[in-house]
Amino acid sequence: MTAIDFAFAVWETFYITILSTAFALVLGLPLGVLLVAGDKDGVLPLPGWLMHALNIVINILRSVPFLILMICVFPLSRLIVGTTVGTNATIVPLVVASFPFVARLVETSLRELDAGVIEAAQSMGATPFQIITKVMIPESLPSLISSMTTALTTILGYSAMSGAIGGGGLGKIAISYGYYRYQADIMLIAVVLLIILVQLFQTVGTALCNHSDKRLRK
Amino acid sequence: MIEIKHVSKTFQMKDGAVEALQDINLTIPDGMIYGIIGMSGAGKSTLVRCINLLERPTSGSVVIDGTAMETLTPAQLRDRRREITMIFQQFNLLMQRNCLKNVCFPMELAGVKKADAEKRARELLQTVGLPDKALAYPAQLSGGQRQRVAIARALATNPKVLLCDEATSALDPDTTRSILSLIREINQKLGITVVVITHQMSVVEAICDRVAILDGGRVVEEGSVQEIFARPKTAAARRLVAPGGGMSSREMASFAPDDHVIRLTFNGSSTSKPLVASLAAETGILVSILSADTRDLNNQCFGSMMLRLPRDVDQARKAVAYIKAAPGVTVEEVTGL
Numbered sequence: 001m002t003a004i005d006f007a008f009a010v011w012e013t014f015y016i017t018i019l020s021t022a023f024a025l026v027l028g029l030p031l032g033v034l035l036v037a038g039d040k041d042g043v044l045p046l047p048g049w050l051m052h053a054l055n056i057v058i059n060i061l062r063s064v065p066f067l068i069l070m071i072c073v074f075p076l077s078r079l080i081v082g083t084t085v086g087t088n089a090t091i092v093p094l095v096v097a098s099f100p101f102v103a104r105l106v107e108t109s110l111r112e113l114d115a116g117v118i119e120a121a122q123s124m125g126a127t128p129f130q131i132i133t134k135v136m137i138p139e140s141l142p143s144l145i146s147s148m149t150t151a152l153t154t155i156l157g158y159s160a161m162s163g164a165i166g167g168g169g170l171g172k173i174a175i176s177y178g179y180y181r182y183q184a185d186i187m188l189i190a191v192v193l194l195i196i197l198v199q200l201f202q203t204v205g206t207a208l209c210n211h212s213d214k215r216l217r218k
Numbered sequence: 219m220i221e222i223k224h225v226s227k228t229f230q231m232k233d234g235a236v237e238a239l240q241d242i243n244l245t246i247p248d249g250m251i252y253g254i255i256g257m258s259g260a261g262k263s264t265l266v267r268c269i270n271l272l273e274r275p276t277s278g279s280v281v282i283d284g285t286a287m288e289t290l291t292p293a294q295l296r297d298r299r300r301e302i303t304m305i306f307q308q309f310n311l312l313m314q315r316n317c318l319k320n321v322c323f324p325m326e327l328a329g330v331k332k333a334d335a336e337k338r339a340r341e342l343l344q345t346v347g348l349p350d351k352a353l354a355y356p357a358q359l360s361g362g363q364r365q366r367v368a369i370a371r372a373l374a375t376n377p378k379v380l381l382c383d384e385a386t387s388a389l390d391p392d393t394t395r396s397i398l399s400l401i402r403e404i405n406q407k408l409g410i411t412v413v414v415i416t417h418q419m420s421v422v423e424a425i426c427d428r429v430a431i432l433d434g435g436r437v438v439e440e441g442s443v444q445e446i447f448a449r450p451k452t453a454a455a456r457r458l459v460a461p462g463g464g465m466s467s468r469e470m471a472s473f474a475p476d477d478h479v480i481r482l483t484f485n486g487s488s489t490s491k492p493l494v495a496s497l498a499a500e501t502g503i504l505v506s507i508l509s510a511d512t513r514d515l516n517n518q519c520f521g522s523m524m525l526r527l528p529r530d531v532d533q534a535r536k537a538v539a540y541i542k543a544a545p546g547v548t549v550e551e552v553t554g555l
Binding site for chain 2: 114116117119120121122123124125126127130134135138139141142212213214215216
């Protein structure tokens with residue numbers, strides 16, 4: 001193991017985490033919005049059975065252990081990236097595992113918004129779509145950024161786990177060198193690098209969150 | 219003109235139905251400042267939300283300038299809401315947008331060009347007295363300033379009606395006064411009909427032309443502000459007009475059953491002649507004031523007062539006769555004479 005190997009592994013982990021989070025957000029944000037807007041008191045009430053079904057599907061996806069889920073989505077990985085091993089193939093199970101989680105985080109953030117602001121927008125003749133895009137999401141931005149930081153660090157943890165089934169990155173190094181070959185020093189370095197990555201993500205996330213929060217600006 | 223016809227609203231709760239409004243009938247003429255007052259839970263917030271259909275009445279009709287609001291399609295209703303804007307107790311500004319963008323918001327929803335919207339927003343901020351706060355965020359403003367921004371925002375789409383839902387309830391008395399005079403000014407300059415929802419009689423007194431008193435989901439009294447102040451007919455009205463000046467048990471206990479007690483109601487008598495003092499000076503009869511809650515409106519006195527008259531029946535009768543002769547005062551006997 002050279003420093004270059006480690007640097008490459010850091011890059012791989014970074015790449016997997018950022019891309020997976022981005023895709024999870026693409027799926028999870030609309031779903032989270034739907035969970036809030038589709039409520040019977042929401043801006044776009046949907047049939048009760050549909051909301052019920054949506055909730056059950058999300059809960060099922062969230063309760064399957066990640067290792068099992070990864071193996072279950074092998075066919076999907078093969079369909080999308082053409083293989084089930086390697087860095088890109090890891091992204092598919094990561095997205096499948098994390099988008100329901102992201103949807104829940106988005107839901108929680110959006111529910112924090114004061115109902116009065118939405119009512120005010122309705123009183124001005126806003127359409128449900130305008131309320132979602134111009135009120136709910138922008139007004140919840142600091143909370144959404146903070147939620148995404150949580151998602152990012154969680155997905156980073158998952159990505160390390162995917163090393164067990166052929167994913168790349170620091171997780172692979174920690175498992176194949178540290179665990180299988182008893183090279184504790186290499187495992188330690190990999191873990192420390194993971195810790196540094198988490199710290200980095202969290203610091204940047206918190207800074208972005210504070211920067212976007214106009215309620216704090218005095 | 220806003221016509222509220224037989225409007226009822228029932229909320230289905232887990233433990234049964236709650237009738238928030240029952241058969242409300244009101245007519246609010248154009249250009250008026252109309253007060254709707256009631257204690258909390260009287261249904262006034264529900265009623266004002268029935269006007270712009272944020273709450274859909276369970277039955278009845280809300281007719282604005284000849285259009286029955288509940289018959290409109292969602293798109294027509296949204297267009298219509300631009301003419302009936304609203305301000306709130308908690309201001310409900312967008313905290314992530316600066317003041318200028320907040321005022322632009324309703325115009326943005328309506329598809330007004332950005333440059334035009336900003337130009338108008340700056341004018342409106344000028345109108346409400348905050349020309350220098352365009353780039354400030356709501357979090358940087360005081361409550362009164364936030365309500366001014368909310369008023370500017372409400373005026374952005376050239377509304378015909380402004381609904382004020384407890385708009386001054388979160389503000390201190392001085393700020394309340396300045397916001398009320400701003401609303402009065404807007405009403406007079408722009409001819410906008412204003413509907414004021416409040417639990418404070420002082421607000422009605424300060425700016426309203428007419429008032430409806432809401433109690434338990436019904437309109438119990440309606441009339442000009444002076445009428446209601448002069449002759450509150452119902453218990454709910456008396457409670458609001460003269461809190462503590464009515465027939466509360468505390469006051470009943472403060473005099474013996476054989477005392478002669480009368481209640482005076484001032485229906486706009488002149489304030490230039492002090493009644494109780496001149497009674498003492500001119501007839502030598504001394505009375506004690508048990509309670510009083512009176513106020514001046516345009517140099518006329520409104521409100522009520524409870525007096526204990528001398529035990530001596532002749533003197534008491536003389537005092538009553540003297541007071542009855544004064545213009546604009548009615549006398550009621552509380553305990554027998």
